[in-house]
Amino acid sequence: MIEEEIVEYYKLLYLRGLSTLLSGNISVRSGDLILITPTSLPKPLLRPEDLVYIDFEGRVVKGTRQPSSEWRMHAAVYRRRPDVGAIVHVHPVHSTLLAERIKPDLFLEGDIYIGGPLAVVPPLQPGTWELAEAVADALARANVAVLKKHGVVAVGRSLAEAVNRVEVVEDLAKATLINLWINSGI
Ligand code: 13P
Numbered sequence: 001m002i003e004e005e006i007v008e009y010y011k012l013l014y015l016r017g018l019s020t021l022l023s024g025n026i027s028v029r030s031g032d033l034i035l036i037t038p039t040s041l042p043k044p045l046l047r048p049e050d051l052v053y054i055d056f057e058g059r060v061v062k063g064t065r066q067p068s069s070e071w072r073m074h075a076a077v078y079r080r081r082p083d084v085g086a087i088v089h090v091h092p093v094h095s096t097l098l099a100e101r102i103k104p105d106l107f108l109e110g111d112i113y114i115g116g117p118l119a120v121v122p123p124l125q126p127g128t129w130e131l132a133e134a135v136a137d138a139l140a141r142a143n144v145a146v147l148k149k150h151g152v153v154a155v156g157r158s159l160a161e162a163v164n165r166v167e168v169v170e171d172l173a174k175a176t177l178i179n180l181w182i183n184s185g186i
Helices: 002-015 071-080 093-101 110-114 129-138 159-183
Strands: 025-030 033-036 052-054 060-062 086-090 118-121 144-147 151-156
Touching (some): 002 025, 002 033, 002 086, 033 071, 071 086, 071 129, 071 151, 086 159, 093 144, 093 151, 093 159, 110 159, 118 129, 129 144, 151 159
Antiparallel strands (some): 025 033, 025 086, 033 052, 086 151, 144 151
């Protein structure tokens, strides 16, 4: 069941230190609807029944919780990218701080996994249409966007692909820092 998959993947992301207890959100496309994590609950402790189905206007169609405050961002990205089946938004520290300074060519497989350029979005108020449209614009030609002072959004055809992209970008951000230390001669 896809609800169980989302819950399990969230635990993995949290245990890898890619998000704090309450932050982040995940969704998958489900026909004309979006299955999304609820807002403001401890995300690694979610149960499958906590997830909600919403339409593209944010109305809850199935489920008892309130949808993520970032539902606009998820809806805007799905509208812009018909090929996208899953969206992961988390708050990894290294990627968020390094943003455009991340060097995707440090790992031979970096570019392959990310499958395009790394987009960067300026700091914008979370939960707004302004952020949603900026992220959708950035992801029109990219699979990963770093939101400055906020976090990372990765898309994929599947949830596994989107989750892996978040992991790869954070590893590349750490590698970028290590590379700087090596090259500084310490
Ligand atoms: P939600 O709990 O509303 O999904 O918000 C978390 C978050 O990270 C906002 O950017």
